Every structure is written in structure tokens, then in C-alpha cells.
Amino acid sequence: xxxxxxxxxxxxxxxxxxxxxxxxxxxxxxxxxxxxxxxxxxxxxxxxxxxxxxxxxxxxxx
Amino acid sequence: xxxxxxxxxxxxxxxxxxxxxxxxxxxxxxxxxxxxxxxxxxxxxxxxxxxxxxxxxxxxxxxxxxxxxxxxxxxxxxxxxxxxxxxxxxxxxxxxxxxxxxxxxxxxxxxxxxxxxxxxxxxxxxxxxxxxxxxxxxxxxxxxxxxxxxxxxxxxxxxxxxxxxxxxxxxxxxxxxxxxxxxxxxxxxxxxxxxxxxxxxxxxxxxxxxxxxxxxxxxxxxxxxxxxxxxxxxxxxxxxxxxxxxxxxxxxxxxxxxxxxxxxxxxx
Numbered sequence: 001x002x003x004x005x006x007x008x009x010x011x012x013x014x015x016x017x018x019x020x021x022x023x024x025x026x027x028x029x030x031x032x033x034x035x036x037x038x039x040x041x042x043x044x045x046x047x048x049x050x051x052x053x054x055x056x057x058x059x060x061x062x
Numbered sequence: 063x064x065x066x067x068x069x070x071x072x073x074x075x076x077x078x079x080x081x082x083x084x085x086x087x088x089x090x091x092x093x094x095x096x097x098x099x100x101x102x103x104x105x106x107x108x109x110x111x112x113x114x115x116x117x118x119x120x121x122x123x124x125x126x127x128x129x130x131x132x133x134x135x136x137x138x139x140x141x142x143x144x145x146x147x148x149x150x151x152x153x154x155x156x157x158x159x160x161x162x163x164x165x166x167x168x169x170x171x172x173x174x175x176x177x178x179x180x181x182x183x184x185x186x187x188x189x190x191x192x193x194x195x196x197x198x199x200x201x202x203x204x205x206x207x208x209x210x211x212x213x214x215x216x217x218x219x220x221x222x223x224x225x226x227x228x229x230x231x232x233x234x235x236x237x238x239x240x241x242x243x244x245x246x247x248x249x250x251x252x253x254x255x256x257x258x259x260x261x262x263x264x265x266x267x268x269x270x271x272x273x274x275x276x277x278x279x280x281x282x283x284x285x286x287x288x289x290x291x292x293x294x295x296x297x298x299x300x301x302x303x304x305x306x307x308x309x310x311x312x313x314x315x316x317x318x319x320x321x322x323x324x325x326x327x328x329x330x
Contacts, residue, residue, distance in 0.1 A: 004261045004326040011254050011324070015226065022233065 088145040096148035097156040101296040125302035215265030223275035227252030249317025
């Protein structure tokens with residue numbers, strides 16, 4: 001195989017892989033709720049212990 | 063369609079106020095500008111509708127904005143609006159429907175309120191199925207290859223190159239990528255696939271396959287519209303559309319050259 005053939009095959013392979021990953025990603029999004037490894041949460045979420053009262057509106061009477 | 067414009071009678075037709083008409087027409091003009099209508103068409107359609115309702119219109123068409131003023135006949139009252147063009151992409155279908163709407167108003171077939179509803183429906187009409195467009199664009203480009211003297215194998219190569227390049231264009235635009243980068247990527251991958259004929263010796267006319275593999279990206283409508291606007295004296299719009307087309311062509315060329323160099327094929 002000549003050099004242009006190898007380069008051509010690599011480019012096409014990359015392209016095909018990109019398409020395959022896109023399809024997999026799309027399929028995953030359709031079937032599963034998106035979950036993040038790192039997320040920004042509120043303070044209340046960080047200090048919440050199971051059983052705590054969920055009072056989210058701190059400034060209700062303001 | 064009548065060349066004469068019917069005048070509405072107050073008893074039969076709802077006559078909009080200057081403000082109502084200005085809001086409707088500015089939206090209408092922004093829709094036409096967004097779907098790729100030429101300045102002369104926008105001016106004619108707006109004048110046709112405003113005259114029907116008994117008002118005068120003055121308009122400035124900028125590259126991406128419409129500045130419209132509607133006057134009453136006595137020129138004692140006016141209303142002005144600056145509206146940004148709708149981002150609908152070039153659509154002959156919408157262009158035709160909006161023009162037809164202006165004639166239906168001018169012929170007295172529909173009233174103002176009905177026209178407003180119809181226009182809203184036209185703005186929100188979904189375009190043709192992208193997958194159908196993808197297939198048809200690929201067929202059209204393969205036919206171009208045949209027109210330029212390519213054999214059937216080259217046509218197949220061009221079909222695949224267009225299919226892949228156009229699909230890349232669609233998904234990247236869906237993801238909100240910059241249109242210039244999209245043109246570069248599409249041209250690059252289409253030219254690489256098109257170069258397959260040269261590299262592997264597919265068919266007897268690989269140079270035609272390579273040349274026509276990126277033809278689908280040529281921004282033909284902006285070029286034609288820029289000439290039309292220039293002939294009509296809308297130099298700012300003409301220049302803007304021409305520069306836009308030049309930039310896209312430059313991106314296309316860069317992608318094509320990148321593909322050719324990577325495949326070891328000289329440009330000249």
C-alpha cells in the first residue's frame with residue numbers, strides 16, 4: 001500500500017468512527033438520563049442528610 | 063394574478079392601523095430577507111401590500127436588518143420599525159409562499175388578519191426532511207459529474223463524497239458550529255473521498271469526480287442575489303452578499319486544497 005492509500009484509509013476510518021460515536025451518543029441520550037461526573041450543586045444539596053426537611057424557599061416571607 | 067391592485071372597502075375588509083401594518087410588513091420583509099429573496103422582490107412585495115391598504119412605505123434594506131416606515135396618504139402620521147432578518151436559511155419554498163401571500167392580499171382574496179395568520183404559519187413551516195435533501199443533493203451532484211463527462215464509477219464516487227460531506231454539513235450546523243468551519247470540513251472530507259478515484263484507480267475520469275465532489279458547497283444563491291442587488295442599486299446589500307459568498311468559497315477552497323495536499327495530489 002502506498003502512502004496516500006494509508007492516509008486515505010486513516011481519514012475515512014476517523015470519519016466512520018466519528019459517525020459511530022455520534023450514533024452511540026445519540027442512542028445513549030435517548031435511552032438514559034444524562035448524568036455528569038462533576039456537577040455544580042447548591043449548598044443545601046451538599047449539606048443535605050437523609051431525613052432532613054426539604055425547605056428550599058428560605059426567603060419565603062421576604 | 064391581477065397587475066392592478068384592488069382597493070379594500072372599509073365595510074368589507076378590516077383596515078389595519080399604521081402600527082399594525084408596519085409590524086406585519088417588517089416581519090414579512092425580515093422573513094423574505096432571511097429566506098434569500100433579492101432586494102427588488104422585497105421592495106415590490108412590501109409596496110404592493112402597503113398600497114393595497116392605502117399606505118405609503120419607505121424601506122432601507124441592510125445586510126441583516128430591515129428599516130421600514132409606513133406613512134398614511136397625507137403624510138401626517140408614520141410608524142417605523144427596525145427588524146432583524148429571520149434566521150431561516152435559504153428557502154425557495156418560503157420565498158414563493160410569501161410572494162404568493164402578497165398577491166393574495168393585493169387581489170383582495172384574504173384580509174389582514176388572515177394574512178397575519180398565514181404569514182406566521184409560513185415562518186414556522188418546517189423545511190423539507192433533511193435526509194431527503196441529503197439524498198437529492200447527492201443525486202444532483204452525481205448528475206453534475208455526468209454532465210461534465212464523468213463515467214458511472216465517478217458518479218458513484220461523487221455520490222458518496224457528497225452524501226458524506228453534506229451529512230457532515232447538516233450535523234455540524236445542527237450542533238451550531240461556525241458556518242465557515244462547516245464549509246471547510248465538508249469540502250475537506252468530500253475532496254478526500256473524491257480523491258479515492260485517483261488513489262485506487264476507480265473509473266476512467268477520476269479528475270472529474272474530484273472536481274465535482276465539492277460543487278454542492280458553491281454558494282450560488284448569494285452570488286446571484288448579489289448581482290441582482292447590484293443591478294438594482296442596492297450596493298451595500300450586494301457587497302455584503304458578495305463578501306459572504308467569497309468567504310464561504312475561500313473556506314471551501316481551503317478544505318479542498320487541504321484534502322488534495324494530504325492525498326499527495328497537486329493543486330496546479
